[in-house]
Amino acid sequence: MTPPPTKPARHISRKPLAERKLLKLARPIIIIVALIATWQIVVMVTGAPKYMLPAPYDVWLALTNRHAVLLDHAGYTIAETVIGLFAGALLGALAALPMALFSPIRFWLMPILLVSQAIPFFAIAPLLVLWLGFGMASKIAMAALIIFFPVTVAFFDGLSRTEPGWLDLAHTMGTHRWRLLTHIRLPAALPAFASGFRVATAVAPIGAIIGEWVGSSHGLGYLMLQANARVQIDMVFACLLILCAFSITQYFIVDQLLRRLLPWQPDSLARHD
């Protein structure tokens, strides 16, 4: 028996493999250089003063000259985001599971979930600071809250859409509700949970930053507010850049990890990048 043949490429004419690999590596660099160039051109054309829109070089100076302060505060924000991400995902999974398994819980919990989404998170941030203090706890709670809903909905969806044929098969084999859950429904829902977790990864830093804006003594959000008040706009930009770099890195790590952990999930785009 020979192995199955590889799928034919979707496009008939394609660039050679080496060229495509080079392009794949160069693409982020090209995008970053183009963005910085556009930024520089905007500054030069508009002649914006440094306290309105600093040039890329000014921001670079802020990054290098004050890296100790920046890194110190970034550490707080990163810790809040990562802890909030895992706490929120865990809570989301724990909420979705009973909702998918027991319909009475579903009928009572779903409206509460929807109501929780109707409350603007900006509005409850001050309350969280009031209840949990100026420290990291209120920011972790904020990040966890903001990702709770997407994770819960994605996982619940995955759990309630088990392939009916699998359930039929399990029924004829004779199974128990819990073994059906652990061996079929849970693993079948993991790709959906992963989608929710990816969204959460991208959104979690926003929660932490909102928490820091409302009331804190540490973190990039706090640093940005301070710098803004002192018209150190180059410092604001430096904070933003660090935040972007962290968010992208975090997303990339999570995405790769999920791909490796769930190698069976359908992913038709990845093969044709």
Add this chain to the structure above:
Amino acid sequence: MTYTDAKTPNIKHIPAPTDSNPTSFDVHLRGASVEFNGTSLFHDLSLDLSANSFTCLLGPSGVGKSTLLRFLAGLVGDAASGTITCSDKLPLAGRVAYMAQQDLLLPWRSVRENVVLGAVLRGEKPDFSRADHLIAEVGLGKAAHMRPAQLSGGMKQRAALARTLMEDRPVVLMDEPFSALDPLNRMRIQDLAARVLHGKTVLLVTHDPLEALRVGHKVVVLQGTPAILSDAVIPQGTIPRDITDPAILSHQARLLHQLGAISPQTGATEAPQ
């Protein structure tokens, strides 16, 4: 092009259960009625499955063949009614293995792990040596540790067949299990199924008259609204039958005519009305 099923593996015939064997019993379905969206698919239908033989249920799409099979498998809820009795006075529930048109393999489990799924779902210790034996029997020895995504359509249905055999139930209900395969693979797996399921009481639902005539000890046709079962056609010869046999071909022509596909005089395809 097929690369999967280079040869049908040579396997020993499994001895048919004797009269004293308790796993040998007839199945009688009486007074079966199914309503679907307020209209009656069929009413007061009777179907007999003779012990240790293949009964093929033929009929046009949507006539209720699958519903009938699913009723026997205990997979239809309130929509159907009827009584199922076995000649040994024991209930049929729990003595049925089910195979569907989709392979229903779990994508996160290897072929081997899929084959032992029944035991896992029942909380029993999986018999891997028997699983390996059956996997080799269906010609997937080299693919035992592959995931379903790495298999061709024919290989997947072979794995599903091994999983069905692993259940070792006296009655096997198959719902168009080979209809998604190309003709060559379909014939090979028909041969294989006829051999490995020898001695089981099998109900095979199909829309392919030739498939029914190849492997069926008895062929019954379900058609009309509400649907009724026609008299059984019992082809001669050993199973799997030779499809170039003129007797089989004339049976096929008669069945196609009965199903309304061809006119008796010319043999030409009738235009749809």
